[in-house]
């Protein structure tokens with residue numbers, strides 16, 4: 001066990017308090033199949049997850065009709081490793097009264113476990129207030145507002161359709177703010193050009209924090225035997241949501257942009273990083289870019305609930321290596337190193353000029369202008385450019 005979050009002790013701790021929620025570690029089950037009923041939520045708490053966000057619920061599950069197959073995978077060249085995952089799964093198709101019952105039972109079983117309800121409703125104030133009140137009466141510790149599901153629900157003006165419209169987002173968050181006695185995070189869609197705009201609107205509306213990203217609208221591939229796009233349902237498909245390792249760089253960029261905006265405009269609001277997290281080192285990168293917590297969804301579907309143990313060990317090892325005692329010690333530490341491309345050019349020019357002036361060794365031959373690329377040396381030149389030699 002780690003020592004408590006105490007300055008002065010050399011043992012790093014993963015324990016953290018976010019929006020008043022006391023988490024034993026920052027690893028949270030992201031909304032989706034790994035939090036789809038009480039059995040699996042209980043498994044997550046037993047395996048030591050820091051918190052669980054249940055599968056998204058709505059008041060009327062009868063409108064939610066799922067299809068099969070609803071997943072499609074992108075494999076690495078070895079044909080085994082899954083690097084990308086598309087789903088056309090909807091929110092929970094289980095009746096709301098069952099969920100309320102299971103939220104209560106879950107809090108009885110794990111009084112200290114942080115249980116977060118993911119909720120989604122149509123553009124209707126009464127419905128949002130009702131869902132918030134009934135979930136908090138059942139004992140949930142916090143909410144995540146799903147403004148981000150990219151498929152199926154936008155046809156009913158839910159999910160990403162709301163998340164792409166800052167005015168609606170702000171209004172819905174203000175309704176929730178009026179009803180919620182618990183903290184609530186707005187989960188953002190990445191299917192938008194500037195993620196800061198809806199993020200800012202959600203915070204203006206009163207969201208305690210943000211979560212990003214949900215899945216990226218995608219087509220996983222086309223079957224070259226049948227010529228049908230996948231996943232194929234009766235020979236047809238619809239664009240779905242992309243997750244897993246392949247989305248991590250996009251998620252990191254968006255988390256960086258949101259965290260930068262939060263620091264400038266809404267200091268103190270929280271951020272939960274999501275997208276392709278599978279290891280402690282992945283988590284460390286999201287925290288370095290400003291995340292308070294990290295969520296894992298597809299990773300659990302690939303590796304099982306037990307993966308939280310090696311993730312914790314790896315994050316602790318990273319902290320020990322850098323002598324960080326708490327997550328706060330390195331949260332956002334890499335953010336100051338983002339700048340404009342013009343500034344990179346200026347910095348590099350200054351460094352080279354200084355080198356020249358000091359009569360340092362002449363710089364190695366590296367491609368400077370597009371005309372200098374040579375076909376024979378192409379791979380070497382690409383490598384040298386990525387190392388900055």
Ligand SMILES: Cc1cc2nc3c(=O)[nH]c(=O)nc-3n(C[C@H](O)[C@H](O)[C@H](O)COP(=O)(O)O)c2cc1C
Nearest residue numbers: 030031032056087213214243244275276296297298
């Ligand atoms: C099969 C599947 C179902 C999902 N269902 C939900 C959902 O009900 N509500 C939600 O907010 N996000 C849902 N998500 C999105 C995830 O919570 C997460 O934002 C996204 O997959 C990126 O993280 P990951 O790469 O760790 O999966 C789902 C993802 C998958 C793969």
